[in-house]
Amino acid sequence: MLAFVGAAVVLQLWLLTVSVEALLSGEYKTLVPAAAGSTVLLAINVGLLRYVFRFDRDAHGE
């Protein structure tokens, strides 16, 4: 799971570089889709983290 979260963060880094390059080039069409993609990756990461917390809570609850 750590590897998956790490890969998602690397993808977000790449999306950020794409966004800044597009901003400097004046290609504004790319900006919102890139930000939306980054938000989707963030949602996945948060979901995984919540899963870990829930897993711990269930394990201690047993």
Add this chain to the structure above:
Amino acid sequence: MNIDTEEEGCAGCKASTPPKWRQDFPIEWEGDHYVSRREMVKFLTLGSLLLAVANWATALASKFLHRGSHAERYIGSAAALEQTNSMLFRYPTDEDPCIAVRTPVGKLVAYSQVCTHLSCAVVYDKAENGLFCPCHHGLFNLEGQPVAGPPTRPLPRVQLEQRGNKLFAIGLKA
């Protein structure tokens, strides 16, 4: 029992009762620096949040970024350009270096002199028939498009107007 007598206790006591300093600092040096996978995942998720926020900030910046200019400014005489085929000037402000070039076919073009790679000043290279960046050997053609080297974005074009012998910059297309 104080710390001085603690170490003088029986052999069995020594093994089971740690000294007082150990009781005050129970975590070993390696354990103090240990980062569990859970902590790493939390940290990465925080980084993920910051990256998403930065991405949206970049998207919003496009609404506020002022690109281009339509101010009119006298930049020099056409006669000066005939002698050297290129001329430096400032447009739209004194902080913005630009270069005007008379192409081999006689067309007059002008661009921002700031290389789109790492902002070095480009110069007109007659042999290459383009604008050359000496820092990292980038080359732009006379349409402003990058044709060699690390630059990937075209040079912003300055619109010129010739009125008699006078040259005016009338717009910047970023």
